Amino acid sequence: MTFKTVLLGATAAAAFATGAMAQDDKTKVGFIYVGPVGDLGWSYQHDQGRQAIEAEYGDQVETVFVESVPEGPDAERVLTQMALQGAELIFATSFGFMESVMNTAQKFPEVKFEHATGYQRADNVSTYSARFYEGRAVQGLIAGEMTESNVIGYIGSYPIPEVIRGINAAYIQAKKVNPEVEFRVVWAYTWFDPAKEAEAAKALIDAGADVILQHTDSTAPQAAAQEAGDVITFGQASDMLDYAPKPRVSSIIDNWNQYYVDRVGAVIDGSWQSEDTWDGIDSGMVEIGEITDAVPEDVKQAALELKDKISAGEVHPFTGPINKQDGSAWLAEGETADDGTLLGMNFYVEGIKGDIPQ
Amino acid sequence: MIRLERRPEPSRAWTLATPFVAVALTMVAGGLMFAMLGKDPVEAIRTIFWDPLFGDFASYSRPQLLVKAGPLILIAIGLSLGFRAGIWNIGAEGQYILGAIFAAATGLAIYPAESWIVFPAMIVAGALGGILWAMIPALLKVRFGTNEVLVSLMLVYVAEALLASMSLGLLRNPEGMGFPGSRNLAQYPSAANLDLIPGTGMHWGVALALIAVIVGQVVMTRHQLGFRVRLAGQSPRAAVFGGVNPGWLIVVCMGISGGLAGLAGMFEVAGPAGRLSIDFNVGYGFTAIIVAFLGRLNPIGILLAGLLMALTYIGGELAQLQMNLPLAAIQMFQGMLLFFLLAIDLMTNFSFRFGRRATA
Numbered sequence: 001m002t003f004k005t006v007l008l009g010a011t012a013a014a015a016f017a018t019g020a021m022a023q024d025d026k027t028k029v030g031f032i033y034v035g036p037v038g039d040l041g042w043s044y045q046h047d048q049g050r051q052a053i054e055a056e057y058g059d060q061v062e063t064v065f066v067e068s069v070p071e072g073p074d075a076e077r078v079l080t081q082m083a084l085q086g087a088e089l090i091f092a093t094s095f096g097f098m099e100s101v102m103n104t105a106q107k108f109p110e111v112k113f114e115h116a117t118g119y120q121r122a123d124n125v126s127t128y129s130a131r132f133y134e135g136r137a138v139q140g141l142i143a144g145e146m147t148e149s150n151v152i153g154y155i156g157s158y159p160i161p162e163v164i165r166g167i168n169a170a171y172i173q174a175k176k177v178n179p180e181v182e183f184r185v186v187w188a189y190t191w192f193d194p195a196k197e198a199e200a201a202k203a204l205i206d207a208g209a210d211v212i213l214q215h216t217d218s219t220a221p222q223a224a225a226q227e228a229g230d231v232i233t234f235g236q237a238s239d240m241l242d243y244a245p246k247p248r249v250s251s252i253i254d255n256w257n258q259y260y261v262d263r264v265g266a267v268i269d270g271s272w273q274s275e276d277t278w279d280g281i282d283s284g285m286v287e288i289g290e291i292t293d294a295v296p297e298d299v300k301q302a303a304l305e306l307k308d309k310i311s312a313g314e315v316h317p318f319t320g321p322i323n324k325q326d327g328s329a330w331l332a333e334g335e336t337a338d339d340g341t342l343l344g345m346n347f348y349v350e351g352i353k354g355d356i357p358q
Numbered sequence: 359m360i361r362l363e364r365r366p367e368p369s370r371a372w373t374l375a376t377p378f379v380a381v382a383l384t385m386v387a388g389g390l391m392f393a394m395l396g397k398d399p400v401e402a403i404r405t406i407f408w409d410p411l412f413g414d415f416a417s418y419s420r421p422q423l424l425v426k427a428g429p430l431i432l433i434a435i436g437l438s439l440g441f442r443a444g445i446w447n448i449g450a451e452g453q454y455i456l457g458a459i460f461a462a463a464t465g466l467a468i469y470p471a472e473s474w475i476v477f478p479a480m481i482v483a484g485a486l487g488g489i490l491w492a493m494i495p496a497l498l499k500v501r502f503g504t505n506e507v508l509v510s511l512m513l514v515y516v517a518e519a520l521l522a523s524m525s526l527g528l529l530r531n532p533e534g535m536g537f538p539g540s541r542n543l544a545q546y547p548s549a550a551n552l553d554l555i556p557g558t559g560m561h562w563g564v565a566l567a568l569i570a571v572i573v574g575q576v577v578m579t580r581h582q583l584g585f586r587v588r589l590a591g592q593s594p595r596a597a598v599f600g601g602v603n604p605g606w607l608i609v610v611c612m613g614i615s616g617g618l619a620g621l622a623g624m625f626e627v628a629g630p631a632g633r634l635s636i637d638f639n640v641g642y643g644f645t646a647i648i649v650a651f652l653g654r655l656n657p658i659g660i661l662l663a664g665l666l667m668a669l670t671y672i673g674g675e676l677a678q679l680q681m682n683l684p685l686a687a688i689q690m691f692q693g694m695l696l697f698f699l700l701a702i703d704l705m706t707n708f709s710f711r712f713g714r715r716a717t718a
Contacts, residue, residue: 036685066678067685070640073630077422078675084415085679096637099542119535158636159526160537189522189636346536358526 027268029053030087031065032078034094035192041217041237042191042254043067046093046116049256056261060268071096079104083111089267091260092116094191095160101125112272114263117162119343123274128259131280132162133169133342134310135252136213137317138288138303139234142250143211144174144181145299146232153204154185155197155214155221159356161345163215168349169317170213173306175351183352184209194220205231212247222248232294239289250303251289258284278339281311318342323350362708372705373654377662380698387698388691397681405680406673406691413676421559423668425630428564429454429622431664433646435570436618438655439577440611443587444594447612449495449510450619451643452517453488457620458627459524460487462540462634465549466529469541476548480624481562488620489613491517496612500605506612518639525636544632551629563625567664570618574657587611619643648696670695 031050033043050063064087066078075097082090083104091114092101098118105113105125113125121127143152152174156163167185174181184207186200197216201224204212212233214221219240225231225247233243235251242248259277266272279285288307291300309315320331325348331337348356385407389399410419433450440447447453461484468476495509522538529540543549554560578584590597590607598604622642627634649667653659674688 030679064679064682066675071635071637072640073425073626073632074640077425077672078679080418081415081675081679084418095537096635099632158538161535189518344536357523358530 025060026062027057027060027089027264028085028087029061029063029264029267030079030082030090031063032069032075032082032090032092032094032097033065033067034069034071034096035217036067037065039192039217040219040240040242043093043217045238045254046091046256049260050091052257053260053264057264057268061264069097072100076100076103079113080107083108087111089114089264089272095162112267121274121276126263126273126275126277128275128277128279129162130254130285131278132252132254132286133165133317134280135286135288136166136169137173137310138307139213139250139252140170140173141177141306142234142291142295142299142303143170143213143232144176144178145302146249146295147174147178147181147211149208149210150178150180150182151208152181152183152211152213153201153207153209154183155200155204155212155216156185156187157191157215158189159187159358161343164348164356165342165345166215167352168345171352172317172322172349177302185352185354187357188216190216192217194218197221198224201225202228219243235289241289244290245292246294248292249294250291253287253289255284255287281307282313324348325350325352361711362704363711365707365709368706369709372702376699376702376706377652377654377659379702380695381666383698383702384691384695387694391687391690392683395683395687397683402677402681402683405677406670406688409676409680410669410672417557419672419676421553421557422672423665424559424564425561426668426671427664428561428567429626429642430646430649430667431661432563432567432570432622432625433615433619433643434650434653434660434664435567435574435657436615437646438650438653438657438660439574439587440615441591441650442578442655443590443607443611445608445611446507447492447495447510447615448507448647449492449512449514449517449643450615450646451639451641452510452514453491453616453619454623454626454643455514455517455521455639456487456491457484457623458487458631458634458638459521459529459623460484460620461624462529462543462627463524465543465546465628466541468548469546472548474548477551477628480549480628481621484620484624485617486620488616488618488623490616491620492612492616493609496609496616500608506608510612514643521634521638522636525634525638529634531633539635540633542632543628549628551625561625561629563622563629566621566625568661571657571661574660578657583610619646652696652699666695667692 033046035043037043037047053061054063069075069078079100089112093116095117098120101113101115102120105122109124115125115127117129118127154167171183184204186204188196188200190196197218198220201212201221205228210231212221212225214236217237222233222240222243225233231247232249233247235248237254239251239253240248291303316336318337320335321333322331324330385403389403392399392402437447437450461480464480464483465476494513495506498504498509499506525538531539531541551561586602589600590602631638649660649663653663670692677683
């Protein structure tokens with residue numbers, strides 16, 4: 001079907017690019033979210049960032065958003081509609097939007113795109129993410145100290161490097177403070193699905209876990225832990241303070257506010273450039289939510305100390321000696337992991353049982 | 359006192375009027391809801407129903423309507439055949455997934471060789487995948503009398519697990535940096551399902567959906583299969599006496615609906631979606647059930663219902679974008695449409711009588 005080759009080129013060159021841009025003095029900023037803004041997790045935090053932009057720039061900006069956009073052709077349509085309606089900067093806040101972002105960015109070279117957690121960039125596409133694994137290390141320390149059954153449950157979303165990195169970081173610290181500790185990972189294949197997340201949490205609790213870590217965005221695992229009684233959890237992406245002081249004993253908070261404010265500022269003053277940002281605890285992009293009184297004082301102090309050391313750059317959560325799951329050497333004594341390996345991480349470290357689905 | 363009286367036969371006028379009355383009532387009730395949310399109801403309804411068709415950027419959204427409606431119509435046509443015969447295939451979503459898996463696997467097996475045979479081979483594989491998945495509930499029903507509603511629905515979840523496994527394992531893109539998902543078939547010229555005329559949204563799947571509407575109409579009104587389907591739906595016993603083999607009818611209806619759902623999956627994976635991923639399915643198979651009923655199980659009605667459904671999706675996005683309406687309000691609005699349709703549908707078979715029953 002060679003005529004299709006011709007069409008491929010013709011479609012790419014389609015007339016969208018010439019679409020008239022609505023011009024007024026306000027800078028229009030668009031957001032597309034993978035979940036509902038009310039998920040109280042991932043998308044909620046991005047929406048907090050959107051509100052921070054409005055608070056900072058007031059009448060200078062106009063923000064728009066579309067929530068619960070499925071990854072795939074629907075995302076591309078929403079991105080295109082945003083660009084057509086004159087958005088100058090668009091934040092696409094899920095990994096799965098990557099191809100849609102790249103395709104749309106090609107059609108609208110004058111619109112700037114910011115893609116969260118992706119790895120493909122272009123002149124008008126930046127990527128940004130946070131070093132969540134730094135927070136995971138702190139969580140792992142608390143989890144390892146707090147568990148009495150020595151079984152820690154972990155609700156994984158998708159087996160992608162970001163999630164695997166979090167599991168490894170938490171496990172390494174937990175193991176350091178408690179050599180008996182064992183991780184059970186359940187893959188939910190969703191970012192946000194309260195029913196599935198609750199089911200996963202219940203299955204892990206039934207399997208003896210008394211600590212649940214989650215890489216999914218709803219508070220359903222917190223509710224399941226509360227119902228079960230003596231189980232502790234950690235807020236994910238957002239503080240989830242409604243479940244404090246127990247089951248939620250601490251949290252990892254994604255704080256995008258400063259980054260979003262800076263990037264919008266760069267568009268307004270014309271200094272925006274395609275960049276790759278990966279910030280952690282030190283910049284404030286990753287925050288550790290308040291550690292509640294359900295955690296003994298000495299554990300709390302140890303956790304805060306680890307957090308401070310990571311922030312100061314004295315401790316790297318991935319410091320050797322660390323072997324891979326199959327026993328082969330990964331990091332030598334004192335060696336720290338390079339960003340490239342971390343970004344493509346597709347293996348468990350030694351001691352974690354089970355396989356990464358593939 | 360108001361009471362309902364069954365009409366001697368369904369009212370033709372109401373059959374035709376129902377969808378329009380339902381849409382009108384949805385606009386009124388939805389407008390009230392939008393007003394309660396503090397938004398201009400007229401502007402909201404104009405944004406949902408008018409802007410995608412005639413708004414500033416309609417040249418982009420009109421083709422998108424076809425892209426969104428195509429799979430809905432294709433699946434709904436297949437489902438309506440079974441529904442009219444009283445055969446309830448609820449698992450089109452699973453058949454859609456299997457069609458996509460079979461088609462993508464076929465394309466990827468040949469990749470990167472270019473040949474005209476790739477696309478037709480994928481079409482055959484897609485249909486086959488859907489048919490095979492539909493045959494499980496069909497044959498179980500014929501042989502063991504199992505309930506096809508349950509079996510076909512449960513198989514959706516099996517299909518989703520299979521899809522995740524394929525995206526992570528066998529069909530994963532070896533150049534995808536370890537991330538789940540297959541290669542992009544839309545970038546593989548022999549396999550790509552692109553617009554037949556660029557910028558129109560008219561890809562092979564949309565074309566086939568339109569053909570399916572025509573064929574569906576002919577089958578239902580002119581063909582013996584349509585007669586048997588209608589007979590079985592109206593009176594199963596009469597159908598048996600009339601020489602209709604119920605087992606045969608189940609296999610045929612499930613096969614056709616599964617095959618069309620599989621084809622929809624094939625055209626989606628080779629075109630708009632481009633690749634197989636864990637989240638490949640976005641609910642077309644379930645929404646198509648609504649479309650089938652919204653369209654009165656009639657092919658022309660399904661065509662219009664599919665387009666209307668697509669309109670509410672795309673218009674709903676615009677309403678979120680332009681008016682900051684929450685998604686939940688849009689979904690309520692879509693729900694109202696179905697609610698009013700089913701409620702007004704009562705008028706087809708019943709009429710209101712005021713005052714006391716004369717013979718009481």
